[in-house]
Amino acid sequence: MLPETPDDPARLLARLISIDSVNPDLVPGGAGESVIADFCGAWLAARGFEIHSLDKRSGRPSLVAIAHGTGGGRTLMLNGHLDTVSLADYDGDPLDPRIRDGRMYGRGAFDMKGGIAAMMVAAARATAHGRLRGDVLLACVADEEYGSSGTEEVLESFTADAAIVTEPSHLEVTLAHKGFAWFDVEIEGRAAHGSRPELGIDAIAKAGHFLVALENLGRRLAEGPAHPLLGTGTVHASVIHGGEEPSTYPAHCRITLERRTVPGESADSVERELTAVLDDLTTTVPDFRYRLTRGVHRDPFEADTEADVVRTLTHHAEQVLGHPPVVRAEPFWTDCALLDRAGIPCLLFGADGEGAHAATEYIDLASLDRLTDILTATITDFCS
Known part of the structure; x- marks a missing residue:
């Protein structure tokens, strides 16, 4: 009562x-x-x-x-x-x-x-x-x-x-408390019949390189300077979309990611961080092309x-x-x-x-x- x-x-x-x-x-x-x-x-x-x-x-x-x-x-x-x-x-x-x-x-x-x-x-x-x-x-x-x-x-x-x-x-x-920033990374490939690998560029396979790089970024963040109450920022891939059917090389693969931020970090600094990762892939991975789009973001x-x-x-x-x-x-x-x-x-x-x-x-x-x-x-x- x-x-x-x-x-x-x-x-x-x-x-x-x-x-x-x-x-x-x-x-x-x-x-x-x-x-x-x-x-x-x-x-x-x-x-x-x-x-x-x-x-x-x-x-x-x-x-x-x-x-x-x-x-x-x-x-x-x-x-x-x-x-x-x-x-x-x-x-x-x-x-x-x-x-x-x-x-x-x-x-x-x-x-x-x-x-x-x-x-x-x-x-x-x-x-x-x-x-x-x-x-x-x-x-x-x-x-x-x-x-x-x-x-x-x-x-x-x-x-x-x-x-x-x-x-x-x-x-x-x-x-x-932490903030967050959401980004979409669109990896661009080239559609082609599955029997013509010389014509196609597999956007999903190229996206795999980015996912590995994203995991490495998360590791570097965890090992970097920490806020006394919040620790370090984090990053993870949240959603992935790509492909049309089994017999076609996928022309696009979109990854949505979330970056949790601590004081001193912002959506602008995260965008620069991600751009550096993606630009490095364009120089090291053949036919790697991308578009980076900022989504919802909130300050720490x-x-x-x-x-x-x-x-x-x-x-x-x-x-x-x-x-x-x-x-x-x-x-x-x-x-x-x-x-x-x-x-x-x-x-x-x-x-x-x-x-x-x-x-x-x-x-x-x-x-x-x-x-x-x-x-x-x-x-x-x-x-x-």
Whole structure:
């Protein structure tokens, strides 16, 4: 049984889990964020927040809720995403929140409706008496699981003096994460009948040379200089397409690759790196020809450890946890990078649990309470 205390984060989380918000860019026909955004907007409006609905992409709304301060204080943004991955492979009913052994199970419980519930309750508690000088801004965003269009849209109209992204982090202060860059490499051959090798150029065989070179690049990256929290960048081939039928030399072979980047690396530096590898193959492999095309790319992120928001949250985390919080980095990308690029000092801090994108997903409810307490104290301190 959930407690009957007002604005309890576990009770709010159970309601959020029960709302289908699968990202339709990941799963065609997915419910999207409309219903859950409406629910969050109504919940926050009832507690005095000014509600802004952003719907640049029809049917994919993000929500910005603001509690205005008395004036002269700093604005703090709390950011979390409303969308989830697929329900299809979940073990059990993904929309039926279940509590067992101090854990709440359900799709999105960990990633990241727990963070949404904690930041909503924390903001409501911190602003309930209207004594803060600064504004508190909640950004409940769409589409983080695919393209992060929600946070991009928020940043077109809103800013803050600092931000906290409440992605799950096991109550550890996350100050850096990797970026990524996707590239397509099109290896060009020449189509010919399989009986005429003197006329054909096998694009798939030529692509094999690149795959070996890509593996060697990954080895060099692993042996190179490492970031103190993130280690080194990585690279891997993700998808390969080529050929038409067994009796024809393939004229094209396309390889899609992903390069995970660390601070100091960028899509531009990766493109130069790949071009050097490919140009070397054109001089060493007969008839090797290629086209390199840049796809989606996102910057890595690294927080300023001396930023006020980092120091404030770390202090209150230590008070609640009873020990200094672990400082960590994540290998995956988050919206922190977009906030940082917009000039908003930020960090990532969220609840404990397991099962992001997995068949079973849960949040530790004690950590949800601690997260809510830490966020409440941080908001009150930072915005006073």
